[in-house]
Amino acid sequence: MRVVPVISIVCVLGALTTAALAGTSDPVRLKGRGTSQVQVMEKAAHTYADQHHLLIGKITPGPGQTWYVPLSRRHNGLAVLGADVVLVVDGTGRIRDVTPGDTPDTITLDTKATVPEEQAKRTALAQVKGADMSDTMESVVLMRGGAPTLAYAFDIWRSTGRAEEYDGLSRVWVDGHSGAALGKIVYGQTAIGQGQNTGRVTFDTKKVDGGFSMSDTTRPGLSCGKFPDSGKYLSRADDQWGATDTERACVDVLYAAQREWDMLGSWLDRKGFDGLGRGYPALVDWDQDNAGWSAAKDRAMFGRDPARGRAMTSIDIVGHEYGHAIYHATGTEDEYTDPESTGLSESTGDILGTLTEHFANNPADPPDFTIGEVVGPGPWRYMDKPSRDGESPDCWRRDLNALRDVHAAAGPQNHWFYLLAQGSANSPTCNGRPVTGIGIQKAGRVFISGLMRKTSTWNHAAARRATVASALELYGCPEVTAVRSAWDAISVPAGPTEPKGCA
Ligand SMILES: [Ca+2]
Ligand SMILES: [Zn+2]
16 A cells, blocks of 8 residues: 655655755856856855865855855765755855855765664654654764764654545654664644735736636746645636635735745845745645645645634735745755754744735735734734743743744744844843844845755754854844844854854
8 A cells, every 4th residue: 555645734844855966056047147256156166065075056146146055965875964054155256154164075984774774763653752654764874963873764654544644743863873863853733823814905817818817927836726736726717806715815825925925036135935936836725724835745735714714824824834935945955953943944934924924014914023913813923022922932942842833933033033123122032131123124134144054954053153144244233233132132142153243
């Protein structure tokens, strides 16, 4: 029997390494900033990659005339997690930053496992409560404390109760030589609001034979259809949408996704959701009391609250789900090894959803720093003081991954973003010190430029280092100081590799 796992969750760890590492930059798609600058930048990136025996991934342009070059390593054909870096290169060929820092040029490790796979699998299953199925993924080399370890990787699943359907729970690594469990990432379960509420809006559709369809000619890849996925978009003879609940939900989704796309371009210098001009389809009428992003299928899915009958399609929720897409399409494409990455993905969704809400400035859903307020009886999450929801921590702490709901782990970085944008006048800081805000647009640029340095070991400390580096590149000392103070205010201190400027 072939088991088909159904990923009814967001934040599943996205693209596996083999496909990801095959990618190379495409100079044609990078045109537009002066071909010579692109060539100079690429030459510098290739020289660095060759010197350090690294493979170049998808190069993406970012804010301030810089390019972000993800580099990954393989050893005996296996991905080496924790040895990947992101270069920030400018058009003069200068390498402005290497995140998270230099990586060893060579690795010595026997990649033939001495522990049998079945034994390792039993160990992996025992790490996750309620699990009843596991898939063996490609083995990897995990860098731990600078030393390489051969690891089996397992995806752990739980039966949904429906035939051949499984929810993804975790990824677990087991040492191929000692048999010990090395760590796990908990996949994000969705739990967001309900909705259908952008009011009367205009949005772009496509003229097709016999009418119009819910797809977008200027934002390739963006479309809206009905769950389950049939590959078809909604269509009708005229361009007057909103006759059914399904149409109304798709109006919300396409409108909000288009505002997010335009916000990325106008405010963050980012082209499309993937950074290279592509978007992804959305499906409404998902049979869940939820909204979600499927990293396995590159689809955003929006359900409905059965009690209230409202689609979960407010601007911030749509922005949140596509925020997961942006998170996964950014930085190196190696799988994450730090459990904090799940909460940071949720926070990325909230930050991009909030930026979208501010950009759209729609009177039916005015800009704020809460999530899901339009569709629920009240907000689901608060960025000014995350603990207002009763669960999310206001400050970073060591046990973030032990929280019951992964969305709660978004709290600290959400709070950081609020403080950076708005300051501490209406937001308590964890160190009692004030933060002067720099406004949401600058905060957004610092955030995205930091996120574009994301590697497999992404966590709050790495995000701090990356955003300090981006503020130094994009702005001056007041902004850099604000970035540092906002991290201090949520209890994420400076690490040893933090750039020293403006200190
Ligand atoms: Ca909101
Ligand atoms: Zn989410």
